[in-house]
Amino acid sequence: MQPVKMYTTAVCPYCVQAKRILKSKGVDDIQEIRVDSHPEERMKMMEITGRRTVPQIFIGDTHVGGCDDLMALDSRGGLLPLLGAAA
Numbered sequence: 001m002q003p004v005k006m007y008t009t010a011v012c013p014y015c016v017q018a019k020r021i022l023k024s025k026g027v028d029d030i031q032e033i034r035v036d037s038h039p040e041e042r043m044k045m046m047e048i049t050g051r052r053t054v055p056q057i058f059i060g061d062t063h064v065g066g067c068d069d070l071m072a073l074d075s076r077g078g079l080l081p082l083l084g085a086a087a
Contacts, residue, residue, distance in 0.1 A: 001027065002060035002083055007045045009036040014067035015055040021070055022057075025083060059083060 004027050008015040019030060035042035035054060042052070049056050049063055057064040059082050064070050073079045 002085055003031065004029070004083075005031040005033065005058040007033045007035050007041065007056040008054050009034065011036075012054050018055045018057055018067040018070050021067075021074060021079075025074075025079060027083065060085060 004022060006015065006018065006022075022030060033041050033045070035045060045054075045056050046052050049065075051066070053066060055066055057066070057070055062082060064073060064082075070079070073082070
């Protein structure tokens with residue numbers, strides 16, 4: 001399974017929803033980067049993604065986007081293949 005990294009904050013309901021979706025697909029380990037605790041990480045996230053909202057989700061080297069993007073990817077049938085892609 002591909003590694004999953006997610007930029008989050010403590011009080012983000014979309015972050016909670018995205019983690020719930022990923023866990024329902026068998027993801028046990030999410031590297032969570034808290035941008036509210038580490039403002040420098042928000043700057044890094046913004047440089048990488050061009051976005052300032054959370055969550056920002058990466059599966060392997062692929063930037064999925066936010067929670068809505070994750071749900072759209074799943075509804076198109078693309079989430080499981082991306083999670084299972086060769087690392």
